[in-house]
Amino acid sequence: MADEVSTNPPQLRVVLAKLGFDGHDRGIKIVARILRDAGMEVIYLGLRQSYKNVVNAVEQEDADAIGLSMHNASHMTLAPKMVAALAEAGLEVPVVVGGIVPDEDIEPLLEKGVAAILGPGASAEEVAQTIRDAVASMRAETSQA
Amino acid sequence: MSLRGLSPADIFERALAGERHALGRLITFVERDAAEAEIVAEMAHTRAGNAHVIGITGSPGSGKSTLTGQLVKLLGEAGKRAAVLAVDPSSPLTGGAILGDRVRMEDVASPDTFIRSMATRGHQGGLSLAVPGVVRLLDATGYDPIVIETVGVGQVEVDIAGTADTTVVVATPGMGDSVQANKAGLLELADLFVVNKADRPGASDVRRDLELMLDLSHLSGHDQRTGMRPEIVMTTALSGEGAPEMWDAIERHFTTIADNGQLTERRINRDVAEVRNRLMADLESRIDVMLTGNSLSGVAEVLDAVAGRSLSPTAAATQLAARISDL
Ligand SMILES: Nc1nc2c(ncn2[C@@H]2O[C@H](COP(=O)(O)OP(=O)(O)OP(=O)(O)O)[C@@H](O)[C@H]2O)c(=O)[nH]1
Ligand SMILES: [Mg+2]
Numbered sequence: 001m002a003d004e005v006s007t008n009p010p011q012l013r014v015v016l017a018k019l020g021f022d023g024h025d026r027g028i029k030i031v032a033r034i035l036r037d038a039g040m041e042v043i044y045l046g047l048r049q050s051y052k053n054v055v056n057a058v059e060q061e062d063a064d065a066i067g068l069s070m071h072n073a074s075h076m077t078l079a080p081k082m083v084a085a086l087a088e089a090g091l092e093v094p095v096v097v098g099g100i101v102p103d104e105d106i107e108p109l110l111e112k113g114v115a116a117i118l119g120p121g122a123s124a125e126e127v128a129q130t131i132r133d134a135v136a137s138m139r140a141e142t143s144q145a
Numbered sequence: 146m147s148l149r150g151l152s153p154a155d156i157f158e159r160a161l162a163g164e165r166h167a168l169g170r171l172i173t174f175v176e177r178d179a180a181e182a183e184i185v186a187e188m189a190h191t192r193a194g195n196a197h198v199i200g201i202t203g204s205p206g207s208g209k210s211t212l213t214g215q216l217v218k219l220l221g222e223a224g225k226r227a228a229v230l231a232v233d234p235s236s237p238l239t240g241g242a243i244l245g246d247r248v249r250m251e252d253v254a255s256p257d258t259f260i261r262s263m264a265t266r267g268h269q270g271g272l273s274l275a276v277p278g279v280v281r282l283l284d285a286t287g288y289d290p291i292v293i294e295t296v297g298v299g300q301v302e303v304d305i306a307g308t309a310d311t312t313v314v315v316a317t318p319g320m321g322d323s324v325q326a327n328k329a330g331l332l333e334l335a336d337l338f339v340v341n342k343a344d345r346p347g348a349s350d351v352r353r354d355l356e357l358m359l360d361l362s363h364l365s366g367h368d369q370r371t372g373m374r375p376e377i378v379m380t381t382a383l384s385g386e387g388a389p390e391m392w393d394a395i396e397r398h399f400t401t402i403a404d405n406g407q408l409t410e411r412r413i414n415r416d417v418a419e420v421r422n423r424l425m426a427d428l429e430s431r432i433d434v435m436l437t438g439n440s441l442s443g444v445a446e447v448l449d450a451v452a453g454r455s456l457s458p459t460a461a462a463t464q465l466a467a468r469i470s471d472l
Contacts, residue, residue: 011240011264033243035241036236036241036242037239037241038239038241039239039240039241040241041235041241041262041264042242042243042244043244043247043262044243044244044247044248045247045248045251046248053251056165056251056256057247057251058166059165059169060165060166060259060260060261061247061261061262062166062172062173089166090146090147090148090166091147091166092147092149142147142149
C-alpha cells in the first residue's frame with residue numbers, strides 16, 4: 001500500500017560529518033539546516049568522526065549521500081580516503097566536500113572519486129542542488145553498470 | 146558488498162547473515178512503504194517475536210539519546226546485540242529533518258550496535274505503521290534488545306513508545322517535567338521512571354513528585370492494570386552513573402510481565418493495534434479516492450445532493466459507507 005509521500009520523489013538522506021581533528025562546527029551546522037530546509041533528512045554526525053563511523057552510519061542509515069566538511073589543509077588526504085573506505089565497504093554513495101579547497105586541488109579530488117566540491121560562497125540552493133545532482137549521477141552510473 | 150540488482154529476498158538473506166547495509170536498505174523499504182515492504186514484512190514476521198522492545202520517551206533534551214547510548218554500551222559489554230531506533234520530528238514546513246540522536250550515542254555505543262534514525266515525515270499515521278515494521282526487521286535479524294527513542298510530545302510518539310514491552314519515561318529537574326509527564330499521559334504509560342541529570346539540583350524533588358503521583362495513581366487503579374508500581378531510577382547520563390541500575394530495573398520489569406502473563410497480552414495487543422492501524426490507513430486512502438476521484442459512479446451525485454441541501458452529510462455517509470468495499 002502506498003502512502004501519501006511515495007508520489008513525491010523519495011526523501012534524500014544525507015550523512016554530514018567532519019573528519020579528523022579540526023574543531024569548528026559552524027559550517028557543518030549551517031549546511032545541516034540548509035539541507036533540512038531543502039526537504040532532506042540529515043543524519044548529523046558532527047565533529048571528529050572516523051572513516052569507520054561514517055561507513056557505519058551510511059550502512060545503517062542507508063544514506064543517499066555524504067557531506068564532508070573540511071576547513072584545513074587535510075582534505076587532500078582525508079576525502080580520498082573516505083571515498084576508498086566507502087568503496088571497500090561496497091557502498092555506492094557520493095561524497096560531496098564542502099569548505100575551503102584551493103582551486104588547484106579541485107581536479108585531483110574529483111579524479112579521486114569525490115563527487116563535487118562546494119566552496120564557502122555556495123548559496124543554499126547550490127548546496128542542495130549539488131547533493132541532488134550527485135545522488136542522481138551516482139544512480140545513473142550504478143544502474144548502467 | 147553492493148546491494149545493486151538484488152531482490153528483496155536476497156537482501157533479506159544478506160541481512161540475516163549480518164550485513165548491516167542490507168538491513169539498512171530493508172528498513173528504507175519499510176519506511177517508504179514501498180512495494181518491497183510487504184514481502185519483507187512477511188519474511189520478517191515468521192522470524193520475529195523474540196526481542197525485548199524498550200521504549201524511551203520524555204521531553205526534548207531530557208537526555209534520552211545520551212542515556213540510550215549508555216544503555217547500549219552496557220549491553221554491548223554484556224555481549225548483547227542491541228539496536229536503537231531513534232525517531233525525531235520532521236519539519237512540518239519542508240518535510241526535512243535534522244536527526245541528531247545518533248551522534249550522542251555513537252561515542253559510547255559498541256560497534257555491534259545497530260542505530261537507525263527516523264523522521265516522522267509529517268504523516269503520523271505512517272509512523273505508527275513504519276515503527277512496528279522496522280522493529281520487526283531488527284527483531285528478525287537477531288537484535289535484542291531493541292530500544293525505541295521518541296520525543297514524548299505528540300500522541301503518536303507517545304503511543305509508539307507505549308507499544309514497547311517496557312516503557313521508560315525520562316524526567317529531569319527544573320523543567321516541571323513530572324507535571325508535563327502527567328499532562329501528556331506519560332505517567333499512565335510508564336513502566337519505569339528515570340530521573341536523568343541527577344547531577345543537577347532538584348533531581349530529588351522530581352523523584353518525590355513522581356512518588357506522590359504514583360501514590361495517587363495507585364488509588365486510581367494504575368497498579369491493578371499494570372501489575373506493578375513503576376520503579377524510579379536516578380541517572381546521570383553524561384557520566385553513565387545509574388545506567389546499570391536502569392538496566393536492572395528494565396530487566397526486572399520484563400521478568401515480572403513475562404511471569405505474570407502480561408507480556409504475551411501486550412504483544413497480542415500490539416499486533417492487533419498494528420493490523421488496526423493498517424486497516425485504518427487503507428480505509429482512509431479509499432475514502433480519499435472515493436471523495437476526490439471520479440472512480441465510483443453516483444458519488445458525485447450524493448455529494449451534490451449534500452451541497453444542494455437535499456441530503457444530510459449523515460445520510461450521505463451512510464449511503465457511501467456501503468460502497469467503500471467497491472474501491
Ligand atoms: N548535566 C547533565 N546533562 C545531560 C545529562 N544527560 C544528557 N545531558 C545533556 O542534555 C542535552 C540533551 O541530551 P540528549 O541525549 O540529546 O537528549 P534527548 O532527550 O535525546 O534530546 P532530543 O532527542 O533532542 O529530544 C545534551 O547537551 C546532553 O549532554 C546528564 O545526566 N546531566
Ligand atoms: Mg535524542
